Amino acid sequence: MSRNRLLVKNAQQVVLIFAANYTLFYANTVGPAETIRAQYSEASFDRVIDAAGMCVLPGLVDAHTHPVWAGDRVHEFAMKLAGATYMDVHRAGGGIHFTVEHTRASAASDLLASLRSRLARMQRAGTTLVECKSGYGLELQTELKMLEVIEEARRSLPINVSSTYCGAHAVPKGKTVTEATEDILQVQLPRLKALMSAGKLRVDNIDVFCEQGVFDLDSTRSILQAGKEMGLKINFHGDELHPMNSAEMGAELGALAISHLEEVTDEGIVAMAKAKTAAVLLPTTAYILRLPQPRARDMLDAGVIVALGSDFNPNAYCCSMPIIMHLACVNMRMSMSEALAAATINAAFALGRSHTHGSLEVDKHGDLLLLDTTRWEHLIYQLGGHQEVIRYVIIKGKVVYDNDKTMGL
């Protein structure tokens, strides 16, 4: 891809975030502006943006989404508001099973069209790198259909994608856990391996929903281990509704990340800190399902790398990382700086991309946001206000979204 030479000048505030210590650093632009002017006096640029009065931030990273599916579940939202739990709905054949039925029946072209519009919506909310899972097929054909749709999106859209095989998202109807695990180990993973070796498919991570009534600890371990042996990074759902010792097991396997963790134990937290396994916390889950909040403060105090994700899926219909950061601050008691680090450099770490994404540093991708505000905190403070706050979204130095409010008036 050709390089885009973009000059952003005169910004009021630049939030860099350094990978080295995961802290935020603010640059006063007066000095650097002069330096840049001197250094690049001879250079020509494809585009120059006068960012006077604006803030510059790294692009946001969404570390956990399920964006490929057909058939929404708005009817279940009403059931849950009336008191049904996530597992009540799942056991009654709804939840993931409902989505599996619709996704299996859906053409790849339709799945791609809806994925494109969902990713565009995330991008308008500031996301420039997003993790995308399969997991609504639960058999070879549909899982591959989903991964190919993700691959097509990766190739054709500017947004950066990390792709995850989540064939163990639920036990398919008519199978036992043992049979489902065998199918993954003997049928699905070998086919995936062949396609990956032939360069036909790129998959980055392996995921399992480790939960009572879904995949138990032993089956989870064998699937994750097999994925690791194929070169996939371990990044899975654990300790969400019940304490399963997922965190301890993930740390032992060298997992890069574990998501949810609403029910993590103290020992699990210690193990994750020691193993440098990132915790991907998903504030929408506890909010929508009225669950206990993930223990963000205990994790931060113990030195766990805390990242954030939208968990966009038919249960939690949220595409906006600014809303996620707001929920993390209010409900999980994170500071705004902690939430921003969790939605940038730490989320990039959870995807194995912190060397290229998640901060504004030399030699990284030029993924950034320009905010129409003089203080970056407005992105979090203005609940649901990102449409007004974000002016430009830039990926690899190219403007992919320009929220020009003078147009269309």
Ligand SMILES: N=CN[C@@H](CCC(=O)O)C(=O)O
């Ligand atoms: N907990 C498991 N998986 C998803 C929900 C998927 C669904 O309900 O469709 C989650 O991360 O919240």
Ligand SMILES: [Zn+2]
């Ligand atoms: Zn999930």
